[in-house]
Amino acid sequence: MLLLRTLASPINPADINQIQGVYPSKPPFTSLLGTSVPSAVAGNEACFEVQSIGSSIKSVAKGDWVIMRSTGFGTWRTHALAEEKDILRVEKGGLTEIQAATVGVNPTTAWRMLVDFENLEGGRDWFIQNGANSGVGRAAIQLGREWGLKSINIIRDRKTPEETESMKKELLDLGATKVITESELQSRSTVSEIKEWTSGKNLKLGLNCVGGPVTLALVKTLSPGGHLVTYGAMSKQPLSLPTGLLIFKDLKFSGFWVSRWSDANSAEKEKTVESILQMTREGRFKDIPVQEMRWEWATEGERLVEAVGGGLEGFRSGKGVLVFGDT
Amino acid sequence: MLLLRTLASPINPADINQIQGVYPSKPPFTSLLGTSVPSAVAGNEACFEVQSIGSSIKSVAKGDWVIMRSTGFGTWRTHALAEEKDILRVEKGGLTEIQAATVGVNPTTAWRMLVDFENLEGGRDWFIQNGANSGVGRAAIQLGREWGLKSINIIRDRKTPEETESMKKELLDLGATKVITESELQSRSTVSEIKEWTSGKNLKLGLNCVGGPVTLALVKTLSPGGHLVTYGAMSKQPLSLPTGLLIFKDLKFSGFWVSRWSDANSAEKEKTVESILQMTREGRFKDIPVQEMRWEWATEGERLVEAVGGGLEGFRSGKGVLVFGDT
Structure with a gap:
């Protein structure tokens, strides 16, 4: 297992459709989150930093950046436990957290x-x-x-x-x-x-x-x-x-x-993501305008709900991205 | 060139759409038919008998049956001149004229x-x-x-x-x-x-x-x-x-x-037609119920117009087929 710290996670329209229950795939509901009824974490893409790893894991090291291979993991959270098979290591040199967090859905779909x-x-x-x-x-x-x-x-x-x-x-x-x-x-x-x-x-x-x-x-x-x-x-x-x-x-x-395609084409997804990120490093691929919604320990729930609500209509000045501060 | 005598020619809904002008392909209009304004012959499939052939033609002989490789030839007529490249020889043993006349559109489409x-x-x-x-x-x-x-x-x-x-x-x-x-x-x-x-x-x-x-x-x-x-x-x-x-x-x-497919896949069409006719000979493929509309020299124009009109609504007792008598 790996302990991950979330750096950035976008708010896609599909995330909100999922919360509304009008999306065909659902994240697993669990009682482990401490809620009185089983609940699930929303969000389908993010850039994570590896905080600690089990001794058997060789493919990533502490401090590396990773993204999820598949959608449906639940990415709107400060920390997560993941298995090695769920993640894709991203070479972070020359990239921002937001660039890594937003590569897996929109640019992959276009490609x-x-x-x-x-x-x-x-x-x-x-x-x-x-x-x-x-x-x-x-x-x-x-x-x-x-x-x-x-x-x-x-x-x-x-x-x-x-x-x-x-x-x-x-x-x-x-x-x-x-x-x-x-x-x-x-x-x-x-x-x-x-x-x-x-x-x-x-x-x-x-x-x-x-x-x-x-x-x-x-x-x-x-x-x-x-x-x-x-x-x-x-x-x-x-x-x-x-x-x-x-x-x-x-x-x-x-x-x-893209969710179905990613699940069925894991190796191909890895290559596609790497190619887009390489173009990004070389300045040949610009990420879309984003509106950062900074999460801090003190951020009020209402502000977050508002930010998520805005994601469906489209942020006026770009795509909404949750950026996690000092967690 | 070959001189052909028409044995049978079905009335398909597409033939009538073509006459109505709501079909994307049109037969060539010509003054050679002796009409005061250029006109065209309707009908898109038929079984013909070869009546006489040019001396250079080896692929068919007098008395053979042939169908057209492509639609758009104009098949509602007693006789026609055709080029060798336009026709497909049909081994007539074990077949009726109507079976040969109706193989190229409907069964080919299904196959x-x-x-x-x-x-x-x-x-x-x-x-x-x-x-x-x-x-x-x-x-x-x-x-x-x-x-x-x-x-x-x-x-x-x-x-x-x-x-x-x-x-x-x-x-x-x-x-x-x-x-x-x-x-x-x-x-x-x-x-x-x-x-x-x-x-x-x-x-x-x-x-x-x-x-x-x-x-x-x-x-x-x-x-x-x-x-x-x-x-x-x-x-x-x-x-x-x-x-x-x-x-x-x-x-x-x-x-x-089927018209576009046939034009683009002439060799494959030949194989498909042969396979269906072989199944027909072996009793493994039944032709659809037809209503024969016999053409004779004495048949009145009105009867023919009526028969064609019925083709759009579907003949009550089967598909309409023009069967040519002693021409």
């Missing part, structure tokens, strides 16, 4: 979706995605830039044209090829521009975290034989598919869930 | 959908399909029976319980493992029966020619990781997919269009 569904060729192929300013979206933009994949990035229309332009610029600076708003996507001129950019045949992959009618407009831009991979449903609406798109346009529809 | 999307194992795996009494449905039932694949077959509720029972019996006699009505599929007890039959994990493939809300009930019976292949949309309604089925249940959605 696998770009690689595992269609065989995209750098310098030729494009992908299109909605929710492009999300953690996954920003990761996909940067991986695309590194691999020569051109991207069409859809964002929601902001309150003012200035805010829209500022968000577009932010994503273009990250390496986005094109950034368009949902309302631009609805216009015919944009649809024919997309056809020109992609020669009508090089847009084989779409990434979807929104669902509902606005996603149909994205689907219709895909080239014949293209593939839509769904990893989220921020609109909470189903995806409605005219069957002609399946039969005559030969589009394919799949889903990606 | 490829059972083989090309999921790796099903005889003796263990199941598939589920709607429109089970259609040409494709009946072919899938029989191929499943031959390959040891168990099938759950959904039919629409008939007007009377007797008619429903009679249709169930007909499909069970063909080799269906289970036959249920759409309303039975909506009941909880049937859904849990399906789980029992398939051990909750051996139902990896669904075949869909209906679409709309009734198809969602079918989709929900699929085992995790399952695949729905859509080849028709008789309800004319889109398929609405709760995204959780994509993300958490890992279901996949594709389409199959």
Whole structure:
């Protein structure tokens, strides 16, 4: 066994869905936490520091950083006991705790979706995605830039044209090829521009975290034989598919869930995480904007509940991350 | 070139959609047919007899039977000129004209959908399909029976319980493992029966020619990781997919269009057609019930229009087939 001290743990929308009971996987409930009814610790990713280890453990040493191989461990806590098989050692040089804590879900999701569904060729192929300013979206933009994949990035229309332009610029600076708003996507001129950019045949992959009618407009831009991979449903609406798109346009529809993928592909996850962290060290992969919620012994419960509540709507200035002080 | 005489040509719903202009592929329009404006011949499959051949042609002889390699040739006619590359010779011994004329679309569709999307194992795996009494449905039932694949077959509720029972019996006699009505599929007890039959994990493939809300009930019976292949949309309604089925249940959605497949897989089509016809000769594959519409020189135009019109609603006593008399 290892005793771990938590350094940082993000607040992902899926964590909150899990607390709400609308998520298909649950952490184990136990009486060991000292609550009057069995309870569980929330949170699905974190960066931990190893505080002490059993004498038989050789793969990590005191002071090393580790992350969890799988989701569902319960990471919103100051300390944890873990088994060697549950953890993945992270070479901490050149990284912040937050970078290590946030690599396993969003950037890993983006990486696998770009690689595992269609065989995209750098310098030729494009992908299109909605929710492009999300953690996954920003990761996909940067991986695309590194691999020569051109991207069409859809964002929601902001309150003012200035805010829209500022968000577009932010994503273009990250390496986005094109950034368009949902309302631009609805216009015919944009649809024919997309056809020109992609020669009508090089847009084989779409990434979807929104669902509902606005996603149909994205689907219709895909080239014949293209593939839509769904990893989220921020609109909470189903995806409605005219069957002609399946039969005559030969589009394919799949889903990606990083928890299932990680459980089934442990070695591959290790490699993916290491590759992303190496890009991060070299300055080729920027972590997403975060809003730190510092945990101290004196932090009041209400503040924490508020921070977690904000995670579902999306923190205004970035993803929420619990950062643990002197524990 | 070859001069062909048409022996039989089915009336498929897609033929009529093509005439209506709502089908994505069109036969070539030409002035050679002697009409005042360019026109085209409808019909997409047929069995032809070779009447005469150019001296360079070795692959077929006078009197041989042939079918078209691809759809879109225009088969509702008494005679046709074709090139050697367009045709596929059919060994006629042991076959009727109608069996040869109807092999290329429906049975081929069923064969490829059972083989090309999921790796099903005889003796263990199941598939589920709607429109089970259609040409494709009946072919899938029989191929499943031959390959040891168990099938759950959904039919629409008939007007009377007797008619429903009679249709169930007909499909069970063909080799269906289970036959249920759409309303039975909506009941909880049937859904849990399906789980029992398939051990909750051996139902990896669904075949869909209906679409709309009734198809969602079918989709929900699929085992995790399952695949729905859509080849028709008789309800004319889109398929609405709760995204959780994509993300958490890992279901996949594709389409199959036999025209596209045939154009891209000519050698494989030849093998598939030969295999089905061999099963037919051996009495292991029954053609679907047909209603013959005999064409004679004296047949009135109105009768033909009526016969074609009936093809969209489905002939009451089977699929419509034009059978050409003494031409």
